Amino acid sequence: MKVALIGMGSVGKGVAGVIARKDLGLTITGIADSTSGCVDPDGLDIANLLLNKSKNGCCGDRQISAMDVIKKADYDALIEVTPTNALTGEPAIGYIKTALLRKKHVVTSNKGPIALAYKELHALAHKNGVVLRYEATVAGAVPVMHTLEHGLAGNEILALYGVLNGTCNYILTRMADEGLTYEQALLEAREMGYAEADPTYDVQGIDAAIKLVILANTIWGNGVRLNDVDRTGIDLLTADALRLAEEEGCTIRLIAEAIPRKHILRVSPRILGKNHPLVVDGTLNALTLETDLAKEITLIGRGAGSTETASAIIGDLLFIKDRYARST
Amino acid sequence: MKVALIGMGSVGKGVAGVIARKDLGLTITGIADSTSGCVDPDGLDIANLLLNKSKNGCCGDRQISAMDVIKKADYDALIEVTPTNALTGEPAIGYIKTALLRKKHVVTSNKGPIALAYKELHALAHKNGVVLRYEATVAGAVPVMHTLEHGLAGNEILALYGVLNGTCNYILTRMADEGLTYEQALLEAREMGYAEADPTYDVQGIDAAIKLVILANTIWGNGVRLNDVDRTGIDLLTADALRLAEEEGCTIRLIAEAIPRKHILRVSPRILGKNHPLVVDGTLNALTLETDLAKEITLIGRGAGSTETASAIIGDLLFIKDRYARST
Numbered sequence: 001m002k003v004a005l006i007g008m009g010s011v012g013k014g015v016a017g018v019i020a021r022k023d024l025g026l027t028i029t030g031i032a033d034s035t036s037g038c039v040d041p042d043g044l045d046i047a048n049l050l051l052n053k054s055k056n057g058c059c060g061d062r063q064i065s066a067m068d069v070i071k072k073a074d075y076d077a078l079i080e081v082t083p084t085n086a087l088t089g090e091p092a093i094g095y096i097k098t099a100l101l102r103k104k105h106v107v108t109s110n111k112g113p114i115a116l117a118y119k120e121l122h123a124l125a126h127k128n129g130v131v132l133r134y135e136a137t138v139a140g141a142v143p144v145m146h147t148l149e150h151g152l153a154g155n156e157i158l159a160l161y162g163v164l165n166g167t168c169n170y171i172l173t174r175m176a177d178e179g180l181t182y183e184q185a186l187l188e189a190r191e192m193g194y195a196e197a198d199p200t201y202d203v204q205g206i207d208a209a210i211k212l213v214i215l216a217n218t219i220w221g222n223g224v225r226l227n228d229v230d231r232t233g234i235d236l237l238t239a240d241a242l243r244l245a246e247e248e249g250c251t252i253r254l255i256a257e258a259i260p261r262k263h264i265l266r267v268s269p270r271i272l273g274k275n276h277p278l279v280v281d282g283t284l285n286a287l288t289l290e291t292d293l294a295k296e297i298t299l300i301g302r303g304a305g306s307t308e309t310a311s312a313i314i315g316d317l318l319f320i321k322d323r324y325a326r327s328t
Numbered sequence: 329m330k331v332a333l334i335g336m337g338s339v340g341k342g343v344a345g346v347i348a349r350k351d352l353g354l355t356i357t358g359i360a361d362s363t364s365g366c367v368d369p370d371g372l373d374i375a376n377l378l379l380n381k382s383k384n385g386c387c388g389d390r391q392i393s394a395m396d397v398i399k400k401a402d403y404d405a406l407i408e409v410t411p412t413n414a415l416t417g418e419p420a421i422g423y424i425k426t427a428l429l430r431k432k433h434v435v436t437s438n439k440g441p442i443a444l445a446y447k448e449l450h451a452l453a454h455k456n457g458v459v460l461r462y463e464a465t466v467a468g469a470v471p472v473m474h475t476l477e478h479g480l481a482g483n484e485i486l487a488l489y490g491v492l493n494g495t496c497n498y499i500l501t502r503m504a505d506e507g508l509t510y511e512q513a514l515l516e517a518r519e520m521g522y523a524e525a526d527p528t529y530d531v532q533g534i535d536a537a538i539k540l541v542i543l544a545n546t547i548w549g550n551g552v553r554l555n556d557v558d559r560t561g562i563d564l565l566t567a568d569a570l571r572l573a574e575e576e577g578c579t580i581r582l583i584a585e586a587i588p589r590k591h592i593l594r595v596s597p598r599i600l601g602k603n604h605p606l607v608v609d610g611t612l613n614a615l616t617l618e619t620d621l622a623k624e625i626t627l628i629g630r631g632a633g634s635t636e637t638a639s640a641i642i643g644d645l646l647f648i649k650d651r652y653a654r655s656t
Contacts, residue, residue: 022482024482141622141625146478146479150478151471151479153642153646154350154645274602274603275607280605281603294630295636296629297471297627300627301623319478319481
């Protein structure tokens with residue numbers, strides 16, 4: 001199957017590397033970063049492009065834009081892995097729409113378009129006889145969407161509870177394990193590369209809330225938005241609060257939860273027993289799905305990372321290849 | 329899609345009940361227990377059959393055998409949920425072969441046929457253009473096979489580690505939590521219905537080893553057998569050993585592990601830190617898959633139960649319905 005790849009940050013490079021390295025039946029015929037692009041219907045030399053990218057900072061011809069690649073390259077599925085803009089979803093929404101209108105499948109790791117325009121994009125894909133898949137948007141390498149779609153097919157999902165932000169989980173783990181203050185743990189997370197210079201998006205629970213919106217809309221199709229999430233971050237949490245929880249054999253985690261029957265859609269710090277399946281350490285992510293037949297199913301894994309996110313994207317691509325691709 | 333159901337124990341009744349209750353596009357056209365059977369190409373009255381089964385102990389006509397139903401009923405997929413015979417795999421292997429030769433898909437929860445004759449049955453299915461699925465054989469409701477097949481598609485599985493026997497896990501949890509001896513905890517497990525009168529199959533690790541064989545053959549196709557598993561049970565474990573582990577902040581679990589690069593295929597009691605993802609409580613099952621891209625993915629859920637096992641079987645049936653069914 002032929003694929004075009006838009007975005008050559010950590011995730012894009014990871015995906016390109018895996019496709020080049022493994023014999024998966026995938027050929028990259030178009031590629032673009034923020035300043036350049038290149039196409040070859042017979043397949044690009046990925047190893048060479050990755051070398052170019054690391055040497056010159058761009059991967060192709062500066063006369064060719066991402067939109068040029070999306071509009072003109074010969075591909076079956078678009079891989080959209082540009083940075084998330086959580087306010088507008090652009091330029092990713094425009095990229096995705098253009099590919100769908102060309103009747104190309106789309107796989108994205110970009111939370112913005114799915115959180116902001118899922119219904120519209122899903123309808124557009126359906127109308128054009130293609131699919132939009134986004135396993136990588138929630139919990140990185142953890143195959144949440146595949147589990148909902150196949151593993152738990154036939155189940156009604158009654159509620160979900162998740163640790164969906166690795167930065168917060170790292171900070172809380174360090175505060176509990178080492179008795180650090182929030183500020184100390186945040187500083188450490190920054191030094192480890194787990195937190196941005198401006199940590200607002202993570203520590204105020206916005207990132208977790210966006211993922212919760214994506215999950216809720218996928219499962220229940222109830223059209224919830226970021227503003228519908230009752231949200232409390234971890235930035236006001238004191239070392240004392242954690243110490244008190246620890247003294248009772250408990251700890252605190254930032255939990256995203258959706259319980260439709262109780263009208264709960266919330267991200268907030270919660271006290272959990274230390275044996276609770278959602279009490280994972282460090283930057284791990286975890287999700288518990290409460291269902292009518294299987295009861296509680298918990299999935300744990302890495303929420304970020306280049307090859308980890310590539311794993312989710314490759315899973316989506318191979319699903320499309322196996323199911324829908326009209327040409328290889 | 330039309331299905332025939334062979335076996336009306338706890339799992340069979342669970343599956344029948346879910347199909348009758350939910351609008352899944354599945355119609356049961358044949359059903360058999362150990363002493364009777366019945367068929368109706370237009371769909372059987374399941375509610376009535378379940379009532380009969382609970383009142384009279386049989387669900388149909390004593391002149392009709394399971395093999396009659398398999399040979400003559402009009403169905404697309406056979407659901408084979410008769411009791412496991414781990415030594416011969418019969419009569420299940422015969423049932424499954426007969427259905428495959430009729431070019432019918434097969435879904436089973438029966439470990440015997442998969443552990444003993446997977447290669448042969450898989451080849452027979454392939455030759456006849458149908459599939460054999462067995463999600464329910466390992467870890468009950470936990471969608472292990474779907475995760476391997478789809479969620480982690482493109483990943484190389486490097487190793488697996490699992491808590492695959494709920495009886496042992498319950499006994500070990502109770503020994504650790506309450507300081508019980510092995511004998512006391514086993515007695516309690518029996519009273520709770522978690523252990524058989526003869527617990528050998530569970531406590532000596534045979535059940536976990538059979539599941540390990542099924543997983544290893546599914547993942548690596550390496551044709552391993554029960555005798556290849558290096559096996560130690562929990563029946564010789566002392567309360568002292570558990571107490572010592574607990575004093576170090578650890579506990580003991582019966583772990584099934586396969587690490588091909590180290591030639592390890594083993595079931596044995598292992599000491600784990602209490603925060604380890606595989607340290608689940610009570611009768612829960614857990615499985616960690618170590619992969620090249622996603623790294624470690626852990627799945628936790630219920631390893632047994634009527635609707636829990638039905639969840640896995642329904643997942644397999646809906647997958648077949650979606651992918652392969654030629655008629656509904």
